[in-house]
Amino acid sequence: MIETILSEIPRFFTWPNLVFLGEAAGRTLMLSVVGCLIGFTLGFVLACIRQTRNPWLAPLRVAAIAYTEIFRRIPFLVILFLVLFAIQVVAPNASLFAIALVSVTIVSTAFLSEIVRAGFDSVPRQQVEAAEVMNFSRWQIIHMIVAPQAWKVILPPGFAFMVMFIKDTALASQVGVVELTFTGKILSNRGFSATLTFGTILLAYFILSYPLTRLGRYLEIRLASPRH
Amino acid sequence: MPHLAIDGLNASYKNLKVLHDICLDVERSEVVSLIGPSGSGKSTLLRTLVGVNKPTSGKVTLAQRTLDYSSASSLKQARDSMAIVFQQYNLFQNMTVIGNVTIAPLKIKKWQRAEVEEHAHSLLQKVGLGHKLKAYPDELSGGQQQRVAIARALALKPQLLLLDEITSALDPELVGEVLDIIRGLARDGMTMLIVSHEMGFVREVSSRVVMMDQGRIVEIGTPQQIFDAPKETRTRDFTARVLSH
Ligand SMILES: Nc1ncnc2c1ncn2[C@@H]1O[C@H](COP(=O)(O)OP(=O)(O)O)[C@@H](O)[C@H]1O
Ligand SMILES: [Mg+2]
Numbered sequence: 001m002i003e004t005i006l007s008e009i010p011r012f013f014t015w016p017n018l019v020f021l022g023e024a025a026g027r028t029l030m031l032s033v034v035g036c037l038i039g040f041t042l043g044f045v046l047a048c049i050r051q052t053r054n055p056w057l058a059p060l061r062v063a064a065i066a067y068t069e070i071f072r073r074i075p076f077l078v079i080l081f082l083v084l085f086a087i088q089v090v091a092p093n094a095s096l097f098a099i100a101l102v103s104v105t106i107v108s109t110a111f112l113s114e115i116v117r118a119g120f121d122s123v124p125r126q127q128v129e130a131a132e133v134m135n136f137s138r139w140q141i142i143h144m145i146v147a148p149q150a151w152k153v154i155l156p157p158g159f160a161f162m163v164m165f166i167k168d169t170a171l172a173s174q175v176g177v178v179e180l181t182f183t184g185k186i187l188s189n190r191g192f193s194a195t196l197t198f199g200t201i202l203l204a205y206f207i208l209s210y211p212l213t214r215l216g217r218y219l220e221i222r223l224a225s226p227r228h
Numbered sequence: 229m230p231h232l233a234i235d236g237l238n239a240s241y242k243n244l245k246v247l248h249d250i251c252l253d254v255e256r257s258e259v260v261s262l263i264g265p266s267g268s269g270k271s272t273l274l275r276t277l278v279g280v281n282k283p284t285s286g287k288v289t290l291a292q293r294t295l296d297y298s299s300a301s302s303l304k305q306a307r308d309s310m311a312i313v314f315q316q317y318n319l320f321q322n323m324t325v326i327g328n329v330t331i332a333p334l335k336i337k338k339w340q341r342a343e344v345e346e347h348a349h350s351l352l353q354k355v356g357l358g359h360k361l362k363a364y365p366d367e368l369s370g371g372q373q374q375r376v377a378i379a380r381a382l383a384l385k386p387q388l389l390l391l392d393e394i395t396s397a398l399d400p401e402l403v404g405e406v407l408d409i410i411r412g413l414a415r416d417g418m419t420m421l422i423v424s425h426e427m428g429f430v431r432e433v434s435s436r437v438v439m440m441d442q443g444r445i446v447e448i449g450t451p452q453q454i455f456d457a458p459k460e461t462r463t464r465d466f467t468a469r470v471l472s473h
Contacts, residue, residue, distance in 0.1 A: 054300070130318035133278045134332040134384065135307050144331065148322040 005196045012192055012200070024183035025204050027097060031104050031169040031179060033212075036162040039108025040116075046109065047116035051146075052138055064113070071110035077171045079103045084175050100172035100179075108165060115157045119150035152223040159216030163209045180204055229292055231256040231419050232277075232388060237286030239276045246272045248443045250286070254388075257417040261430040263454075264440035265466060270423040271315055273440070274390045277421075278312050279303045291387065311386035315393045315423075317377040319365040325352065326361040329380045337384070344383070351379040356405060370397035375406060382413075389413065391422045395429075407433075427470050431455055439463040 046064040049057070071079070083103045087094050123146045131141045173182035184201040188194045230253035239247040246269050254260050262270045275281045277288065279297050288295045291309065296302040319328050329348040333339045352358050355375035365373050374397050381389060391410070395403045407429050414420065414433050424430050430437060430451065437454040439447040439462070447460045455471075458464045 124318075124321075126314065126316055126318040127320055129275075129280045130314060130320070133280060133307055133310075133312055135304055135336050136332070140335065144335070145320050145322065 001195075005193050008193055008196055012187075012196055017187065020187075021180075021183060021200065021204065024178055024180045025208060027177065028166060028169050028179040028205075029208050031097075031100055031172060031177075032162055032166040035101050035104025035169075036108045036112065036158075036165060038105045040112045040158065042105070042109040043111070043113030044116050046113035047120055048139075048142055050113075050117055051120060051142060068110050068113050068117075071106055072114065074107075076103065076107055076168050077174060079106055080171060080175050096172075096175055096177045099175060100169070100177045103172070104165065104169065108161070111161055112158060115161065116150070116154055118157075119154035120146050122153040123149045152220070155223060156216060156220045159212065159219070163212050163216070166209050166212075167205065230254055230289075231258075231291060232421070233287075233289040234277070235287040235289070237273075237276065237288065238284045239272055239281050240284055241272075241281070245284075246443050247276060247283075250445055252438060252445065252448070254419060254421055255435075256419055258435045259414045259418075259420045259422065259433050261434040261437045262421065262423045262440055263425070263427070263430060263437060263466070263470075264446070268440040269443040270440055271392050272443075274312060274392050274421065274423065275314075277390065278307065278310060309387040310390065311381035311384045311388075312390040313374075313377045313381045313392060313394050315396070317365075317370075317373045317397075319373055319376055319380070321365050324362050324364055325357060325368070325376050328365070328376055329383045332380070333383050348379065348383055351382050352376070355379050355409060356402075369399075371399050371402050374398060375402075378406065378409065387419060389418055389420045391420060391424075393423050393425065395424065395426055425470065427455070427467065439466065441466070 046068060049060050049064040052061060080100065080103045083099050083106070087099055087102070091098075120142070127145055127149075128141055131145055136144070169179055170181035172179050173185065176182070178186070180201050184197050188197045232252075232254040234250055234252045237247055237250040238245070250273060252260070262273065264270055272281060276283050279295075282297050288297075290306050293302075293305070295306045320331070323331060326345075326348055329352060330344050333344040333347075334341060349358065349361070352361060355378055357372060357375055357379070360368065360372065360376075365376070368376065374394055378391075378394060381391075394410075395406055398406055403426065407426065410420070410422070410429075411433055422430070422434070432451075434451050436448060437451050438445055439454060439458075439460070441462050447454065447458060447463045449458075453459075454463060455467055458467060
């Protein structure tokens with residue numbers, strides 16, 4: 001067993017295979033990081049909508065809450081298939097990667113908007129009241145008072161979510177996106193030992209997520225004081 | 229016409245009715261003090277006037293304009309001319325002392341930076357915090373935060389100032405200083421509605437005193453009437469209890 005794996009190593013770690021793996025790792029990372037960055041932006045907007053008080057915006061608030069509550073409860077794989085079929089109507093030529101990216105964004109928007117909301121809620125209400133009485137607008141309250149204090153509550157779970165999603169993007173292999181897990185399947189179909197192949201894939205996932213975890217930890221410490 | 233006219237104001241928290249039919253006029257340059265046992269609705273009255281709690285019914289007129297608490301523009305206009313110091317100070321924790329005091333004049337009122345900063349410095353000097361300009365709220369004692377909140381309210385140059393128990397968090401030796409500031413404001417003709425437990429101060433500074441209990445106004449009178457010859461037993465009991473301390 002061990003010998004066969006060892007004997008395969010020179011054949012396995014060839015330049016073309018490494019490039020193949022590297023590209024797949026890049027796709028996995030892109031799916032998660034880009035999907036979560038867009039998701040964070042949209043989630044932030046949803047959380048801001050939920051902060052409004054204007055009666056006219058009530059339908060928008062309901063929509064934002066409904067989105068968050070619904071899309072956090074649908075399995076990622078189901079979203080992938082939904083997007084896969086829905087997108088054929090709007091953009092039949094969309095790449096599988098784009099489909100996966102849209103799916104990641106849909107899910108991460110819901111989760112990250114909830115994380116942002118919890119961050120906003122962590123800022124004592126009295127400060128918001130004081131600002132309201134001084135005629136700060138809703139947006140001024142968010143960007144001058146609430147957001148600066150909420151970052152340290154938002155970032156740790158936000159980062160954790162993104163790192164966790166690196167693993168979940170493996171599901172994109174189900175619709176044929178050549179990300180890490182799919183690459184593993186291809187390589188093992190080419191006759192490489194599954195242990196070696198998926199051991200390498202495992203290592204690749206670790207290499208992708210560990211630095212991000214560290215970066216998140218670093219930001220968390222940097223933000224622990226509200227000032228800088 | 230009074231500067232502030234409150235007519236039949238009612239307010240509640242969820243299902244709990246907290247203010248019952250409050251009627252009160254405050255003339256320009258008058259200092260009116262609210263006294264009464266804890267939970268009688270004094271804070272709620274101030275918070276309702278600035279629209280942090282929405283009244284359920286009643287009419288509030290400020291500077292001849294009837295306020296519509298459900299209209300953003302009406303509320304904005306009213307808030308433009310009043311300031312409140314909350315019982316829990318409510319400073320912005322992400323801003324320095326000077327930041328707290330200058331942000332609204334700079335960003336909301338859009339006044340000139342040089343003037344705003346000069347005014348803020350002199351106000352903070354006056355409340356004894358000239359050496360703490362760059363400190364953050366969590367580096368200050370309760371009493372210091374309270375004084376920053378007072379400076380922050382005054383920096384807005386309000387026409388009406390609402391103060392909620394601004395001396396309750398102060399060390400005894402500071403109470404006098406802060407009350408001196410309020411005395412000075414009264415002398416300068418600032419219209420104020422004050423909640424206070426400092427009966428000596430209330431008696432000295434107020435033109436009229438309002439006794440509240442269980443969300444109602446029990447009695448309104450001059451300090452002499454309220455403290456020396458109260459008509460209501462509830463007022464007599466309360467002032468006797470507080471003054472005996
Ligand atoms: N945020 C709130 N939610 C529910 N009830 C409240 C709230 N704040 C105050 N109350 C209630 O309203 C009543 C009046 O409180 P308050 O105005 O703070 O009185 P005071 O300032 O005279 O001590 C009390 O019965 C109090 O329990
Ligand atoms: Mg109170």
